Amino acid sequence: MKNENIKILMVMEQCNPEWASVPLLSYNFYHEIRKRVQVTLVTHERNQSALEKVRGNHTIDYIRESSLLKRYYRLIKIVTHRGAVNWPLQHALSYPIYGEFNHRVSQKYGPLIRAQKYDLVHVMTPILPRYPVKLIDHCETTPFLLGPVNGGVPFPPGFDTVAKKEFAGFNFLRMFTRLIPGYTKTYQTADKVLSGSLYTQNMLKNLFDMDDSRIGLFHENGILASFTETPKKHTSKTMNLLFVGRLVAYKGADMAIKALSTLPKTVQKRLTFTIVGDGPEKKSLERLAGKAGVGNIVHFTGWIPQKETLIHYKKSDVFCFPSVREFGGAVALEAMGCGLPCIVPDYAGLGEYVTEETGIKIKPKSRDHLIQKFAEKIQFLLENPDIREKMSARAIDRVRTYEWGNKAHDMVCLYKKMIRA
Known part of the structure; x- marks a missing residue:
C-alpha cells in the first residue's frame, strides 16, 4: 500500500527501462519504490524518451545537458570505444558530464530541501563510489542516503593478461577521485551509505573511517x-x-x-x-x-x-x-x-x-x-x-529476497527508520 505521507527526492542520473546494466537496474528500483511512497525522480534528459512512456502520473524532472558537453561526450566515445571499451578512461573523462548534472540538481533542489519539502534524499546513481553529491550541503535537517554504490574490485592475481585487455593500467586514475571537491565530504557526512558488495563496504569503511551504523550491505542487483x-x-x-x-x-x-x-x-x-x-x-x-x-x-x-x-x-x-x-x-x-x-x-x-x-x-x-x-x-x-x-x-x-518488490520493501523500511531517527 502506498504511503503518500512519505516524500522522497530520488536522484538517479542513470535511469532507463530500455537500456541494460545500471540504467535498467535503477529503473527497476525506482519503479517498485514509487508504488510504496511518493517519489520525485530527478534524472538526466537522455532518459526522457524512455521514461515518458511509463511515467503515468508520477513526478519526473529531467535535467538538461549543455550543448558543449553533448559534443564533448561524442568525442569521449571516439577516444574510448576503439574495439574493446576503455572503461577506466571513459569514467575519468566523463566526470565533467556528471559534474554539470550534479551542480544543476543542487542549484534547483537545494532550496527545496532546506525548506523541508522532502522527508529524505536518496542518491543512487552513479553506482561507482567515485562521485561527490552537492545536495548533501543542503541536507542539514533532511536524512541523506547514498547508494548502493559498488566498484573498485581489482583483478585477482594471475590474470594479468585479462587485466591488460581491460585497460587496468588506467585504474590509477581512480586516485584523483579523492581530489574532487565534495567527494570526501559526501562520504563523511552522509547519514547512511549502502554498499553493493563486501569488498566496497570494507574499502569505504577503511578510507573514511566509517562506523557500522553509517554503512551497510545492500546488493544493488535484483530480478523480475x-x-x-x-x-x-x-x-x-x-x-x-x-x-x-x-x-x-x-x-x-x-x-x-x-x-x-x-x-x-x-x-x-x-x-x-x-x-x-x-x-x-x-x-x-x-x-x-x-x-x-x-x-x-x-x-x-x-x-x-x-x-x-x-x-x-x-x-x-x-x-x-x-x-x-x-x-x-x-x-x-x-x-x-x-x-x-x-x-x-x-x-x-x-x-x-x-x-x-x-x-x-x-x-x-x-x-x-x-x-x-x-x-x-x-x-x-x-x-x-x-x-x-x-x-x-x-x-x-x-x-x-532479490525480487525487485521485496528489495523495494526493504528500502522503504530503511527510509522510515532514517526519517524516524
Whole structure:
C-alpha cells in the first residue's frame, strides 16, 4: 500500500527501462519504490524518451545537458570505444558530464530541501563510489542516503593478461577521485551509505573511517518476478549449459570453452553450451570453439532482447559463468531464479550471490586452475542430476529476497527508520 505521507527526492542520473546494466537496474528500483511512497525522480534528459512512456502520473524532472558537453561526450566515445571499451578512461573523462548534472540538481533542489519539502534524499546513481553529491550541503535537517554504490574490485592475481585487455593500467586514475571537491565530504557526512558488495563496504569503511551504523550491505542487483521458476526436474541424460553476458575478456567465456574441450568425447556428446551475448571477443571465441573441437556443441546467439534471454534460461540446466571481475553479477541471480545451479569463480559479487547450496564456487587461483575445475564440476553436475535438483530448489528460494518488490520493501523500511531517527 502506498504511503503518500512519505516524500522522497530520488536522484538517479542513470535511469532507463530500455537500456541494460545500471540504467535498467535503477529503473527497476525506482519503479517498485514509487508504488510504496511518493517519489520525485530527478534524472538526466537522455532518459526522457524512455521514461515518458511509463511515467503515468508520477513526478519526473529531467535535467538538461549543455550543448558543449553533448559534443564533448561524442568525442569521449571516439577516444574510448576503439574495439574493446576503455572503461577506466571513459569514467575519468566523463566526470565533467556528471559534474554539470550534479551542480544543476543542487542549484534547483537545494532550496527545496532546506525548506523541508522532502522527508529524505536518496542518491543512487552513479553506482561507482567515485562521485561527490552537492545536495548533501543542503541536507542539514533532511536524512541523506547514498547508494548502493559498488566498484573498485581489482583483478585477482594471475590474470594479468585479462587485466591488460581491460585497460587496468588506467585504474590509477581512480586516485584523483579523492581530489574532487565534495567527494570526501559526501562520504563523511552522509547519514547512511549502502554498499553493493563486501569488498566496497570494507574499502569505504577503511578510507573514511566509517562506523557500522553509517554503512551497510545492500546488493544493488535484483530480478523480475518473471524470472522466478519452479525447481527443475532432470530426467534427460544430457545437460544444457548457459553463459549470458558481454563477450569481453574478463567474462571468461573462453575459459568455459577450453574447459569443455578437455572433457572426454563421451561426456561432450551429452552437453550443449549456449553463449548469449555479443562483444569484441565474439569472433575469437567462435574460432576458439572450432579450433578446440567443440564447435558442434557451442552455440552463439549474439545479442538478443531480455525476453528472449529468459527463454534460454528456462531451457538450460546449469549456468556456467567464469567471470573473474564481477562487481555484482545480476545474470547469476537471473539464472538462479530460473532454477539453474551456477558454476562461478569465488570472487567479488558472484561469490556473494552464489552459495554452496545453490551452485559451485571455485577460487580463481589461476587461469589454468579455473579451466580445470570448471571441467571437473561440469562433469560432476552432469553425472549427479539429484544434486542439480537440490541446488535448483535452493537457488530459487535464495533469490526470492532479490525480487525487485521485496528489495523495494526493504528500502522503504530503511527510509522510515532514517526519517524516524
